[in-house]
Amino acid sequence: MKKTIVTLLICLIFTGLHAQNIFSPSKNIKVTFDINKKGQPTYQVFYKNKAVVLPSTMGLSIKDAEDLTHNFEVVNTENLSFSESWQPVLGEQSSILNTYNQTRIYLNQKETNNKLNIVFKIYDEGVAFRYEFPLDNTVNYFTVSNENTQFNLTNNHEAFWIPGDYDSQEYAYNKTKISDIDNSKIDLNNGVGLKSITSQYRVQSPLMLKSSDGLYINIFEAAVVNYPIMHLDVDVNNFQFTSNLVPNALGDKAYLRTPSVSPWRTLMVSDDARDIVSSKMILNLNEPNKIEDTSWIKPMKYIGIWWEMHVGLSTWDYAGSQNAQNAGTAFGEMIPSGKHGATTENTKKYIDFAAKYGFDGVLVEGWNTGWEDWYGKWKEDVFDFTTPYPDFDIEEISKYAKSKGVKMIMHNETSGSVANYERYLDRAFTLMQTYGYPAVKTGYVGKIIPRGEFHDGQTMVNHFNFVAQRAADFKIMINSHESVRPTGYHRTYPNYIAAEAARGNEFNAWSNGNPPDHETILPFTRLLGGPMDYTPGIFEIKMNTYDSTKTEQVHTTIAKQLALYVTMYSPLQMAADLPENYQKHLDAFQFIVDVPLDWQNSIYLEAEPGEYLTVVRKDKNTERWFLGAITNKDPRKTSISLDFLTTGKKYKATLYLDGKDADWKDNPKSYQIITKEVTSKSDLKLKLAPGGGAAISFELID
Incomplete structure (x- = not known):
C-alpha cells in the first residue's frame, strides 16, 4: 500500500x-x-x-x-x-x-x-x-x-x-x-x-x-x-x-x-x-511506474553461450570474417568455420544444464546472421535481428526449451547502428513474442549511427528509453549493454531490468582485467543508478586453462565470485562460466543455484569505497537470508553480528569461504564450505583472502 x-x-x-x-x-x-x-x-x-x-x-x-x-x-x-x-x-x-x-x-x-x-x-x-x-x-x-x-x-x-x-x-x-x-x-x-x-x-x-x-x-x-x-x-x-x-x-x-x-x-x-x-x-527522483500490468516482469537467473567466445573456444560468427569477404555476404555461400558457438546442438546442452539446476533462462549470442563482417565497419545494415544462421533452428530450440521449463533470452547486437535497429525493432520484438522470449540483451558496440552521435548524447538517451517503452508494449524485459549508465529510469519502466554500462567481468578474459578493488567501488558509483549485469560466477579463474600462452585472469577468488551475487544487486544474474567448469565445483555452485534475485530487505553492514563491502539480504518470498562480503587486494578480518535474524529462531548457516591459503593471484580456486547452527545472538568471524570474499546462506530450521 x-x-x-x-x-x-x-x-x-x-x-x-x-x-x-x-x-x-x-x-x-x-x-x-x-x-x-x-x-x-x-x-x-x-x-x-x-x-x-x-x-x-x-x-x-x-x-x-x-x-x-x-x-x-x-x-x-x-x-x-x-x-x-x-x-x-x-x-x-x-x-x-x-x-x-x-x-x-x-x-x-x-x-x-x-x-x-x-x-x-x-x-x-x-x-x-x-x-x-x-x-x-x-x-x-x-x-x-x-x-x-x-x-x-x-x-x-x-x-x-x-x-x-x-x-x-x-x-x-x-x-x-x-x-x-x-x-x-x-x-x-x-x-x-x-x-x-x-x-x-x-x-x-x-x-x-x-x-x-x-x-x-x-x-x-x-x-x-x-x-x-x-x-x-x-x-x-x-x-x-x-x-x-x-x-x-x-x-x-x-x-x-x-x-x-x-x-x-x-x-x-x-x-x-x-x-x-x-x-x-x-x-x-524518477517518475512512478507507468506499466499497469507488471505480472510478466520477473527476475531471471541465466546461463548462456557467451563466455566460451570470450575465452576463445568458439566464435559469434558462422563462417569467419575472411571467409565472408571471399564468399560474399549471403551465409549460404559460406563454408562453416566449425567454431560457431550458437548451434542448435550446443544450445540444447545449455538448456539441459539450466533445467537440471533450476535456472530461468539461456542467453545465446551469435545466433543471427551478420557477425562475419560487423566490428568496426560503421555499417548501416549489419543485422536484421530476425534471420538465424543455418545451424541455429530457432523453432526447434524454442520448443525444446519450453519442454524443459526454460526461457530463452534474445540477443540483439546493433553494432551501434541505432537507426537500423529502430527500423527493425517491432519485427525483432514480434519474433521474440512468436518464440516465447521474455527478455532481450541489447548491445551497442561501435560508433553510433546516426553518424556523429555519441553513446551518451540526447539522441541515444531517447533511444534507450524508447526501446524500454516499446518493449513494454510487447511485454519484453530489456538488459542493455554499452548503453548510457542508468539513472533510476527502471522505476518508471521496470521492464528495463538491468544494464551493463560499466566495466564488466568479461574484461578479465582478454585485457589487464578488473583490479581487485573494482567490485568494491561499483556499488558506490554505477549501481546507484540501477542494477548491473556484471556477469559474475567465473570459476575457472586463469585464462591459460584455455590457451597456455595467455596470462589474463579474473582478479578475484572463487568465494568472491559467489559473494558478488549478493553485493552487486540485479534481478537479472548470469552464471557466466561454462557448464563444465561448474561441474568441477558443484559444492560451490550450489550457492549460485540457491541465491534469489528479488529481495524483501537489504542491510549494508559494512562499507568503504575501494576497500570492502558487506551486505545481507532477505529473500522476498521465504525466510532465507544471504550475505555477501568482499574485499580489495588486501586480506581482511571482520566479525559480523547476526542480529538481523529473527529473534528466538535457529538457522542453518552455510558459509562459502576463501581457503586458508587462498589468494586472488596465486591460489584463487582455494575455498572451503562450512555449515553451522546460528541464531540472532551469534557472531560470525570472517577471514577474507586478498581479492577474496565470503558468501553465506541462512536457512530457517526452527
Missing part, C-alpha cells in the same frame, strides 16, 4: 530577497540558495553545520538567445514536505520510503522576462535540484548549448573516477586526489574498444569522493529523460566540478521546448559510507 503525506506552503518573495535556507527532514543537511550581485543563482550545501559545497553558480547557456545564467530576480517560492512509501516491482527491498522537503524557486530574468524555475528536493542522504522551463503564453523551442552547474568543493578530496568518455564507461577506476585527476596519466588502452575523450580534465558521474575528515560525497544525476548525460569538467587547482553535457553531431547539447525539465543534479553526503551505498534517492 502506498502512503503519501504532503504539506504545502506558498510564499510570495519580493525582489529584495537574498539567502534562503532549506533543510532535510533530519536537519542534518542544509542548502542555502541565493542570488548574487550579478543576478546569478547560487547554492551552498552543509552537512551537520560543516560546509560541503561552497557557493556554486547555476544556470544554462541558450543558443542564439540570452543565457539563463544571470540578471535574475526571485518572484516567489513554493515549499512542501513530502513522504510516501511505494513498492518496486523488483528490488533490493519490498518497500521504499521517499521523504524529502522541497522548495521551488520561481525566477524572472530582468529585461528579457525569461522564466526559469529551480526545484530543490532535500533528503536525509543528500540534495537534488533541477531546472524547470515553464510554459509562458506560447510554446517556446530552444537549444541548450551548455549547462553551467557548479559543484565547488571545500578541499582536495580523495576521488574515485573514470575518464569523461562520451562513448564508454568501461574503465577501471582511478583513486587519486582531485588535484591529481588527469586523463593523460592513465592507461586508456586497457581493453576499451571505442574512446571519445576530448578533455584532459573531465570525469564521469557518478563521482565518489571522500574528505580527509571522513565525509563521503557523491555527485550524480537522476531521471535523465530527453537530455544528454552529464559529465564533469574539473578545475584541479580549485577543487571545482562543472557540468559538461555530451554534444550531438552538430555540437548542440539538448533540444527542448516549454514546458520541460532537466534531469536532477544530485549530491549525496554522509559521515557513514553505508548511507551512500544503500541510498534510494536516485530511484525516488
Whole structure:
C-alpha cells in the first residue's frame, strides 16, 4: 500500500530577497540558495553545520538567445514536505520510503522576462535540484548549448573516477586526489574498444569522493529523460566540478521546448559510507511506474553461450570474417568455420544444464546472421535481428526449451547502428513474442549511427528509453549493454531490468582485467543508478586453462565470485562460466543455484569505497537470508553480528569461504564450505583472502 503525506506552503518573495535556507527532514543537511550581485543563482550545501559545497553558480547557456545564467530576480517560492512509501516491482527491498522537503524557486530574468524555475528536493542522504522551463503564453523551442552547474568543493578530496568518455564507461577506476585527476596519466588502452575523450580534465558521474575528515560525497544525476548525460569538467587547482553535457553531431547539447525539465543534479553526503551505498534517492527522483500490468516482469537467473567466445573456444560468427569477404555476404555461400558457438546442438546442452539446476533462462549470442563482417565497419545494415544462421533452428530450440521449463533470452547486437535497429525493432520484438522470449540483451558496440552521435548524447538517451517503452508494449524485459549508465529510469519502466554500462567481468578474459578493488567501488558509483549485469560466477579463474600462452585472469577468488551475487544487486544474474567448469565445483555452485534475485530487505553492514563491502539480504518470498562480503587486494578480518535474524529462531548457516591459503593471484580456486547452527545472538568471524570474499546462506530450521 502506498502512503503519501504532503504539506504545502506558498510564499510570495519580493525582489529584495537574498539567502534562503532549506533543510532535510533530519536537519542534518542544509542548502542555502541565493542570488548574487550579478543576478546569478547560487547554492551552498552543509552537512551537520560543516560546509560541503561552497557557493556554486547555476544556470544554462541558450543558443542564439540570452543565457539563463544571470540578471535574475526571485518572484516567489513554493515549499512542501513530502513522504510516501511505494513498492518496486523488483528490488533490493519490498518497500521504499521517499521523504524529502522541497522548495521551488520561481525566477524572472530582468529585461528579457525569461522564466526559469529551480526545484530543490532535500533528503536525509543528500540534495537534488533541477531546472524547470515553464510554459509562458506560447510554446517556446530552444537549444541548450551548455549547462553551467557548479559543484565547488571545500578541499582536495580523495576521488574515485573514470575518464569523461562520451562513448564508454568501461574503465577501471582511478583513486587519486582531485588535484591529481588527469586523463593523460592513465592507461586508456586497457581493453576499451571505442574512446571519445576530448578533455584532459573531465570525469564521469557518478563521482565518489571522500574528505580527509571522513565525509563521503557523491555527485550524480537522476531521471535523465530527453537530455544528454552529464559529465564533469574539473578545475584541479580549485577543487571545482562543472557540468559538461555530451554534444550531438552538430555540437548542440539538448533540444527542448516549454514546458520541460532537466534531469536532477544530485549530491549525496554522509559521515557513514553505508548511507551512500544503500541510498534510494536516485530511484525516488524518477517518475512512478507507468506499466499497469507488471505480472510478466520477473527476475531471471541465466546461463548462456557467451563466455566460451570470450575465452576463445568458439566464435559469434558462422563462417569467419575472411571467409565472408571471399564468399560474399549471403551465409549460404559460406563454408562453416566449425567454431560457431550458437548451434542448435550446443544450445540444447545449455538448456539441459539450466533445467537440471533450476535456472530461468539461456542467453545465446551469435545466433543471427551478420557477425562475419560487423566490428568496426560503421555499417548501416549489419543485422536484421530476425534471420538465424543455418545451424541455429530457432523453432526447434524454442520448443525444446519450453519442454524443459526454460526461457530463452534474445540477443540483439546493433553494432551501434541505432537507426537500423529502430527500423527493425517491432519485427525483432514480434519474433521474440512468436518464440516465447521474455527478455532481450541489447548491445551497442561501435560508433553510433546516426553518424556523429555519441553513446551518451540526447539522441541515444531517447533511444534507450524508447526501446524500454516499446518493449513494454510487447511485454519484453530489456538488459542493455554499452548503453548510457542508468539513472533510476527502471522505476518508471521496470521492464528495463538491468544494464551493463560499466566495466564488466568479461574484461578479465582478454585485457589487464578488473583490479581487485573494482567490485568494491561499483556499488558506490554505477549501481546507484540501477542494477548491473556484471556477469559474475567465473570459476575457472586463469585464462591459460584455455590457451597456455595467455596470462589474463579474473582478479578475484572463487568465494568472491559467489559473494558478488549478493553485493552487486540485479534481478537479472548470469552464471557466466561454462557448464563444465561448474561441474568441477558443484559444492560451490550450489550457492549460485540457491541465491534469489528479488529481495524483501537489504542491510549494508559494512562499507568503504575501494576497500570492502558487506551486505545481507532477505529473500522476498521465504525466510532465507544471504550475505555477501568482499574485499580489495588486501586480506581482511571482520566479525559480523547476526542480529538481523529473527529473534528466538535457529538457522542453518552455510558459509562459502576463501581457503586458508587462498589468494586472488596465486591460489584463487582455494575455498572451503562450512555449515553451522546460528541464531540472532551469534557472531560470525570472517577471514577474507586478498581479492577474496565470503558468501553465506541462512536457512530457517526452527
